[in-house]
Amino acid sequence: MxxxxxxxxxxxxxxxxxxxxxxxxxxxxxxxxxxxxxxxxxxxxxxxxxxxxxxxxxTMPLRLISPVAGDSLSLTGNWGIRAVRADKSQYDGSGVCVAVLDTGIDTDHPAFAGMKLIEEDFSDHGNGDRNGHGTHCAGTFFGRNDNGRRIGIARGVERALIGKVLGDDGVGQSEMIFKALAWAMEQHADIVSMSLGFDFPGMITRLTEEGWPLTLATSTALEAYGSNLRMFDALMAVFKAQAAFGVAPLVISAAGNESRRDIRSDYRVAVSLPAGAEDVVSVAAVGRHDGKFKVAEFSNAQALLAAPGVDITSAWPGGGLRTISGTSMACPHVSGVAALWWQFLRETDIKPTARNVAARLISNARKNVFVPHTDEADVGQGLVTAPLP
Incomplete structure (x- = not known):
């Protein structure tokens, strides 16, 4: 069975x-x-x-989108905050309820001091983050200052839902993310941030190791992938129906790190699940290059938006900081900026909904900040940008 x-x-x-x-x-x-x-x-x-x-x-396997090692800690803080202009915004995400579905969080980290963190374990590994990925993403999303260094975009967020959908080893099963999404909606999350992927190659590997012929393993994994995509789309349809009443979150997900532009420029793949599901805001990663921004070599193509994802310094379990790279690091930049736009709409007497906030993210994204000859398929609608005075 x-x-x-x-x-x-x-x-x-x-x-x-x-x-x-x-x-x-x-x-x-x-x-x-x-x-x-x-x-x-x-x-x-x-x-x-x-x-x-x-x-x-x-069911099919989940895995975190494995980060790429970054340069040593920057002495000037998280450059991504300046790139998305969050440092110039008067908004800080106050009053917005957010959710991070990842490997958990280090609740004792000073970056989250004074916050109400509501943890729920869907992985059977227990609450807390013994991996680091979830703490890092949460730090970029809404972390406070750490010893005077700013690491977070939406520092005014006071209530965050932390769904642990990946075990301490960074893997899980698809039912974990589905249950966590339903939980986040029931808890009235406004924004859900996910830096994880459905592990299609991993499922093929597991089946072949169990003795399945490669063609049969691939076919079975493809069937599971397609079925889980339909399940994700079904949940997003419920979210979309509820959104008109302001009781459904905007879902944001990392595009994936499977491209290999460092080997050949056309070695790039499209966004993976869950970023490729209907109504999910998918995020590509960019880095700095000669005063402009350039798509990261690992970043998957055909994402909706781009954000800083190379050499990002953020919180790490145990109270420290770490610098890593990946679309996982780009995703919480967009999530944080979305929280600022959510607050902006509310304070300008416009009802904030997932649709309204997504529209603001898209309409305010910048395209004139990339190196020449940048392909739109690599950066989507442009670099996400915070609301300015």
């Missing part, structure tokens, strides 16, 4: 049999319910025939 994720909706109003049979009903009144269990092929077929079950998909 294989492990499967089942999705059904709990409706807040009575849904008629005809609505269930036809699938025509409003997701505004739906709450996603997810369960995970080992099922036989017969049990899967029976569940798929049940009109109350929306989807049954096999």
């Amino acid at each position: 294989k492990r499967y994720i089942t999705l059904k909706y709990e409706f807040q109003r009575r849904i008629s049999k005809r609505e269930l049979d036809t699938g025509v009903y409003s997701l505004v009144h739906a709450r996603p319910l997810l369960s995970v269990e080992n099922l036989s092929e017969r049990a899967v077929s029976e569940l798929k025939a049940d009109p109350q079950i929306q989807m049954v998909v096999p």
